[in-house]
Amino acid sequence: MPHTITNFCTQCSNCLPVCPTGAIKQGSDGLWIDATLCNDCRHIGLGPKCVSSCPIDKPPKLLQAKKGRCKVDSKTVTSPKLFPNGKTNPFASAIVVWEACNLLAQRQTIATAPDEAGHFCYRRQVNGGRGAIALRIASDPQQEPPALLDFATGQQAIANWDIRAACLHLIFAAYATTLDQAWDQSFTVNDQQLSEYLGLDKRKDLSKLAKLTLIKDWVEQACKLLVSIEWSQQGRVREISLTNERIWQLQDLQHHFQTDEAGCRHLSGLTFQIKTGRWAQYLLNKQGTRSGTAFYQYGSLPNSLLTNVMSIWQQHEGAARMMLWLLFKTRIGADQRITISTLMRIGYGEDRLTQSSINRDDRKRLLRTFESDLEILSHYNLKPIFDPETYPPEIQPLWAKLADLPDDAEAALEFWANDGSQGTRLTDAAPRDKWHRLMHARLLRFELPPDWEQRSPKSTKKRTRKTKTIQTRLPPPLSGQQVSNARKSLQLSQRALANQLGKSQSWVRDIENGRLQASEKDRLLLSKVLGFT
Numbered sequence: 013m014p015h016t017i018t019n020f021c022t023q024c025s026n027c028l029p030v031c032p033t034g035a036i037k038q039g040s041d042g043l044w045i046d047a048t049l050c051n052d053c054r055h056i057g058l059g060p061k062c063v064s065s066c067p068i069d070k071p072p073k074l075l076q077a078k079k080g081r082c083k084v085d086s087k088t089v090t091s092p093k094l095f096p097n098g099k100t101n102p103f104a105s106a107i108v109v110w111e112a113c114n115l116l117a118q119r120q121t122i123a124t125a126p127d128e129a130g131h132f133c134y135r136r137q138v139n140g141g142r143g144a145i146a147l148r149i150a151s152d153p154q155q156e157p158p159a160l161l162d163f164a165t166g167q168q169a170i171a172n173w174d175i176r177a178a179c180l181h182l183i184f185a186a187y188a189t190t191l192d193q194a195w196d197q198s199f200t201v202n203d204q205q206l207s208e209y210l211g212l213d214k215r216k217d218l219s220k221l222a223k224l225t226l227i228k229d230w231v232e233q234a235c236k237l238l239v240s241i242e243w244s245q246q247g248r249v250r251e252i253s254l255t256n257e258r259i260w261q262l263q264d265l266q267h268h269f270q271t272d273e274a275g276c277r278h279l280s281g282l283t284f285q286i287k288t289g290r291w292a293q294y295l296l297n298k299q300g301t302r303s304g305t306a307f308y309q310y311g312s313l314p315n316s317l318l319t320n321v322m323s324i325w326q327q328h329e330g331a332a333r334m335m336l337w338l339l340f341k342t343r344i345g346a347d348q349r350i351t352i353s354t355l356m357r358i359g360y361g362e363d364r365l366t367q368s369s370i371n372r373d374d375r376k377r378l379l380r381t382f383e384s385d386l387e388i389l390s391h392y393n394l395k396p397i398f399d400p401e402t403y404p405p406e407i408q409p410l411w412a413k414l415a416d417l418p419d420d421a422e423a424a425l426e427f428w429a430n431d432g433s434q435g436t437r438l439t440d441a442a443p444r445d446k447w448h449r450l451m452h453a454r455l456l457r458f459e460l461p462p463d464w465e466q467r468s469p470k471s472t473k474k475r476t477r478k479t480k481t482i483q484t485r486l487p488p489p490l491s492g493q494q495v496s497n498a499r500k501s502l503q504l505s506q507r508a509l510a511n512q513l514g515k516s517q518s519w520v521r522d523i524e525n526g527r528l529q530a531s532e533k534d535r536l537l538l539s540k541v542l543g544f545t
Contacts, residue, residue, distance in 0.1 A: 014045065017045055022068060031062060035050040035051075044267075090205060091201060093205060102313070106295035116181055121363070132166020144242050147238065194288035197287070197288075203281055220278075228265075234259075249306060259289050263286065267282060268280050295309055315463075328385050333359050352451065383410075407442060416506070456514050490535060
């Protein structure tokens with residue numbers, strides 16, 4: 013439990029140099045203890061140093077949890093809130109943001125190596141191998157110039173980091189798009205806004221101080237990342253060359269306090285002033301994009317993604333990592349095929365994947381974890397579409413097979429009776445070569461939630477104009493009964509039709525039952541496969 017300096021303090025500063033965590037600060041109105049840093053000197057024993065060094069009879073005392081609401085009387089003006097529609101907000105999706113998100117999410121499972129000077133370094137080739145991007149870690153989020161961590165210290169640091177810091181990183185990327193010149197301007201955000209975006213405001217099991225400590229740690233982790241870019245010239249876009257520039261620069265951190273009747277100061281709020289690094293001048297530059305001399309790379313950040321990651325990170329960290337990675341992967345193209353080995357590498361790391369390939373018990377555990385995480389993604393409407401050729405039903409997870417189980421009791425009984433009369437059944441044991449086949453399997457794509465597919469107003473208008481030009485060529489809406497009758501006349505099962513459409517069997521069943529209406533693109537495809545004119 014942290015300590016606090018009361019109103020009886022004489023401001024002698026005896027305690028300032030002896031604090032092992034640097035929690036005692038000298039403010040404009042005197043000494044104060046940062047409750048997010050004070051740990052009661054537990055790791056060194058012999059009691060708290062500030063108490064033993066205090067010359068008065070009323071030294072710093074333990075800070076008891078404050079009862080009631082914490083009021084923040086701050087005149088600091090924050091940037092406008094994100095997610096004005098309650099669902100999505102634009103965010104910077106450049107390669108710098110993607111790779112930083114990967115490092116924050118995957119941490120010690122990602123492939124890193126010391127650079128030429130022995131510093132911790134995560135490096136990736138970009139632009140077809142003609143360039144490179146490297147991420148390093150600073151020892152302090154505000155010190156300028158930043159001091160780099162060596163490889164061993166950097167590995168230890170990221171092992172203690174929190175995957176939820178990746179959510180803060182994405183929030184900063186969303187705020188960056190609200191600025192006209194992000195590399196010259198800054199945005200201001202407080203703990204109340206961050207708590208709302210992340211769903212921490214609904215956590216009744218955490219005290220106010222615990223929430224503030226978590227938020228401060230996440231912000232500092234994101235602000236410790238440094239980026240170096242070597243990018244050759246592309247057309248009129250000049251060569252990009254940056255060395256150890258901060259991705260997010262923490263310009264100012266304000267602590268807000270509330271004093272109780274006993275004279276104890278309680279930390280009641282935090283305000284952060286963040287500036288986007290110089291990478292934004294090349295990759296998040298609206299004016300430069302118009303003249304063709306820079307890029308403006310952005311996507312749509314769903315608020316549901318942040319709350320989902322905050323919900324599953326503890327029990328299903330692999331699923332949370334895949335979810336964060338898919339946010340950028342689907343930005344490239346929703347229909348791109350994804351190999352299972354790549355998805356496992358994102359979720360669990362290269363070392364665990366290699367170990368599982370040679371150890372039978374590890375392989376079984378990883379398979380169970382992967383299929384469970386895949387089910388979690390499906391539960392949050394990131395539904396995997398299995399490639400029928402490389403990922404056939406016999407090696408698919410059981411939950412995916414049972415997803416096609418009819419809701420009606422009589423239909424379900426008939427389903428199981430038919431399944432039991434066949435040569436292979438859903439509940440049969442997996443084939444012995446399942447792991448080998450899985451390493452060569454792939455997903456056609458992920459069906460995305462509606463808020464993941466939402467486009468910006470500008471692109472929506474363009475798509476609307478294009479849609480009007482081909483509206484007269486679209487086939488009439490198909491009823492579920494028409495689809496069912498046409499499928500049966502072609503002697504196709506729901507699964508066979510789903511495979512031809514690149515959909516799931518449950519999607520076909522929902523169309524036929526009238527629970528789902530096919531989109532214009534899917535109507536064209538259905539008409540072609542079923543022979544409608």
